Amino acid sequence: MEFDWTPEQIQYREHVRAALRELLPPDWDQVYVPQSYGSDAAIEFSRAFCAELAKRGLLVPHWPREYGGNGADDWQHFILGEEMKAAGEPRGPQYMNVNWIGPTLMRFGSEEQRRQHLLAIASGRVIWCQGFSEPGAGTDLAALKTRAENRGDHYIINGSKIWTSYARKADWCFVLARTGAGRKDVSVFLLPMSTPGIKVTSFPGLIKDGHLNEVFFTDVVAPVSARLGEEGTAWKIIKYALSYERVGVARYHAGLEALDHAIEVLKRENRFDDPVLQARAGVIVSKFEAARLLTYRVVDQRVQGTSDTTDANLCRIAALDAVEDFMDFLIQYVPDCLAGGDVLLEDYYRINIPAGITGGTNELQLDLVAARGLGMPRRT
Amino acid sequence: MNLHMTDEQSALVAAVQEILRDHSDLPQSARLHSHWYNETLQRLLVENGYLDVGRQIGSLEAALVVIEAAKAPVVAEVAASSLLAAQLLPDENLEGPIAIVSGDHLTRAHRNLSIARHAFIDLGEDVAVVPVWADNVELVPSILAYPFGRFIRPPELRTARRLPSKGAELRKWWRVAVAAEAAGAAQAAVTCTLNHVKQRNVFGHPVAAFQTVQHRMVQCHMVATALYYLSLRAAATGLPYDADVAACYAQQHVKKLVVDLHQFCGAMGVTNEFELHLWTYRLRALQTEAGGLVESALDVVTRRWGHG
Numbered sequence: 001m002e003f004d005w006t007p008e009q010i011q012y013r014e015h016v017r018a019a020l021r022e023l024l025p026p027d028w029d030q031v032y033v034p035q036s037y038g039s040d041a042a043i044e045f046s047r048a049f050c051a052e053l054a055k056r057g058l059l060v061p062h063w064p065r066e067y068g069g070n071g072a073d074d075w076q077h078f079i080l081g082e083e084m085k086a087a088g089e090p091r092g093p094q095y096m097n098v099n100w101i102g103p104t105l106m107r108f109g110s111e112e113q114r115r116q117h118l119l120a121i122a123s124g125r126v127i128w129c130q131g132f133s134e135p136g137a138g139t140d141l142a143a144l145k146t147r148a149e150n151r152g153d154h155y156i157i158n159g160s161k162i163w164t165s166y167a168r169k170a171d172w173c174f175v176l177a178r179t180g181a182g183r184k185d186v187s188v189f190l191l192p193m194s195t196p197g198i199k200v201t202s203f204p205g206l207i208k209d210g211h212l213n214e215v216f217f218t219d220v221v222a223p224v225s226a227r228l229g230e231e232g233t234a235w236k237i238i239k240y241a242l243s244y245e246r247v248g249v250a251r252y253h254a255g256l257e258a259l260d261h262a263i264e265v266l267k268r269e270n271r272f273d274d275p276v277l278q279a280r281a282g283v284i285v286s287k288f289e290a291a292r293l294l295t296y297r298v299v300d301q302r303v304q305g306t307s308d309t310t311d312a313n314l315c316r317i318a319a320l321d322a323v324e325d326f327m328d329f330l331i332q333y334v335p336d337c338l339a340g341g342d343v344l345l346e347d348y349y350r351i352n353i354p355a356g357i358t359g360g361t362n363e364l365q366l367d368l369v370a371a372r373g374l375g376m377p378r379r380t
Numbered sequence: 381m382n383l384h385m386t387d388e389q390s391a392l393v394a395a396v397q398e399i400l401r402d403h404s405d406l407p408q409s410a411r412l413h414s415h416w417y418n419e420t421l422q423r424l425l426v427e428n429g430y431l432d433v434g435r436q437i438g439s440l441e442a443a444l445v446v447i448e449a450a451k452a453p454v455v456a457e458v459a460a461s462s463l464l465a466a467q468l469l470p471d472e473n474l475e476g477p478i479a480i481v482s483g484d485h486l487t488r489a490h491r492n493l494s495i496a497r498h499a500f501i502d503l504g505e506d507v508a509v510v511p512v513w514a515d516n517v518e519l520v521p522s523i524l525a526y527p528f529g530r531f532i533r534p535p536e537l538r539t540a541r542r543l544p545s546k547g548a549e550l551r552k553w554w555r556v557a558v559a560a561e562a563a564g565a566a567q568a569a570v571t572c573t574l575n576h577v578k579q580r581n582v583f584g585h586p587v588a589a590f591q592t593v594q595h596r597m598v599q600c601h602m603v604a605t606a607l608y609y610l611s612l613r614a615a616a617t618g619l620p621y622d623a624d625v626a627a628c629y630a631q632q633h634v635k636k637l638v639v640d641l642h643q644f645c646g647a648m649g650v651t652n653e654f655e656l657h658l659w660t661y662r663l664r665a666l667q668t669e670a671g672g673l674v675e676s677a678l679d680v681v682t683r684r685w686g687h688g
Contacts, residue, residue: 075381294602294609297609370598376589
């Protein structure tokens with residue numbers, strides 16, 4: 001066991017930080033971060049930013065060389081992710097590309113799909129959105145109603161998706177659609193958002209701009225070549241994709257950075273000298289650190305090639321526990337943070353409002369660990 | 381960063397587990413006791429060098445031994461002898477068992493004092509090392525699952541052996557020890573409860589089949605798992621921040637572990653015959669040590685952001 005970073009990893013983190021200092025505009029914290037990483041402005045910014053990261057080998061370092069990566073291990077990818085998240089995620093939605101869409105395409109994509117998409121993602125210029133949830137199917141994805149009717153050499157897709165972050169600006173959509181009568185007869189399609197019959201509308205909500213969109217599919221024609229994997233194999237693909245998604249976002253790192261910022265605000269306003277406040281802050285730090293180590297355990301398992309457990313689900317549960325405590329702390333001690341008091345803290349709070357819902361609810365994570373991790377029986 | 385044990389560490393843990401397996405059972409006469417100190421196990425751990433691991437190999441390996449020992453139903457004093465003594469007295473083999481005593485509360489009952497041969501006394505700036513004589517300690521009955529004892533006459537500190545400026549070092553490693561013992565006890569308590577809820581039927585189903593039980597069991601499992609890594613990180617790095625974080629995390633979650641795990645074991649769990657208390661009431665004993673939750677949390681804050 002080794003809990004220290006190697007000199008190379010320390011150097012790599014410094015290298016990433018130096019790139020961020022160089023590439024982020026001076027008004028990044030004041031202009032872009034408050035709008036959040038899903039806003040139209042941040043998405044457009046990400047196209048140039050990620051292209052520059054790609055040129056420097058800092059977008060997909062952990063990917064194989066044949067797909068534009070450097071063949072680095074998962075630790076480099078996580079160090080990169082920690083620093084990006086802490087900086088307000090200037091990669092915008094492209095964090096999703098590198099975390100799970102790319103690896104999923106590598107595993108399940110046809111040669112043509114890999115050639116078409118992976119190099120595009122690795123160039124940093126393409127935006128994807130995730131067409132999973134529907135008005136009647138969120139965590140219970142098997143209840144989805146969007147249907148892809150097989151017409152031989154193509155499919156006709158009808159239905160709608162909701163909560164589709166980045167859909168307004170996305171170039172491609174990773175869509176789940178029903179292809180049979182059985183509950184789990186679902187397939188994955190890779191569709192250009194410019195396909196005739198796809199329409200996007202947005203609606204306001206508690207979380208930041210760019211996340212609350214609805215995508216309608218009306219008689220959308222998708223060639224068979226747009227299907228990822230065999231027909232009806234979506235669950236295998238999604239399970240694989242979500243195992244990356246659950247630890248892909250370094251919530252502990254961003255949370256501690258935001259907590260550091262909140263403490264700066266409290267110190268500036270002479271409100272830090274309160275032992276009750278301090279004890280709560282200490283407890284929150286320890287929870288973020290716990291989430292950090294549980295996440296590192298999963299990364300380590302990947303590096304060692306031993307990951308097929310529910311440990312990734314456990315990371316989500318631990319991170320959420322810390323995030324929720326911190327959000328409550330913010331309202332308690334920085335009460336104006338949601339009323340113009342501090343744009344960075346408001347962004348942190350609002351982005352995390354659905355933290356226990358996105359990517360499968362916290363209850364689903366608990367169910368999965370109980371059944372598969374602890375071997376607890378289901379009621380029959 | 382590498383969270384897998386090396387082959388040597390795995391071999392060490394396996395060897396400790398083997399000794400523990402052979403000497404972990406409570407004797408029939410102690411089945412209804414709140415705890416059982418196994419003197420034979422203590423002697424074997426000493427004779428086989430397991431309490432010298434901190435000195436001979438390293439603090440991370442010592443913490444691995446502490447965690448394994450804390451999973452056993454019987455008590456042996458491992459943490460102070462292997463983790464703390466190795467750091468405070470690296471060139472000396474102080475005879476154990478060793479108790480850790482707060483200098484501010486000398487007349488209180490202290491964990492492991494009734495079995496101790498020596499005590500480290502936290503005097504703030506300095507540490508006193510005193511021999512403990514059996515005729516100067518009275519046994520204090522307690523449901524806390526460690527042997528507790530109280531000095532009949534407080535030790536003479538003016539003439540006691542002192543380790544100058546070692547107070548902070550003692551408290552740091554005490555917190556590492558608290559976290560490591562809590563990690564082992566928590567893992568054992570979760571395993572014990574998990575076995576129970578899978579076997580016990582209520583309303584026609586195993587207790588483990590109810591979702592409300594499942595979710596809280598997973599949370600307890602998460603705490604125990606996180607604590608394992610936090611305590612090992614603290615032992616490996618020796619950083620005060622890591623020690624404070626680990627103790628803070630352990631002590632804030634004692635309530636959850638004790639309340640939930642006893643709840644799921646129902647009335648069985650409140651009997652001494654059922655083993656759960658052997659670990660949950662160790663956790664209770666650890667909850668207030670080395671300053672307790674509030675002090676560990678405040679120290680986390682001071683180390684991260686400084687004073688005021």
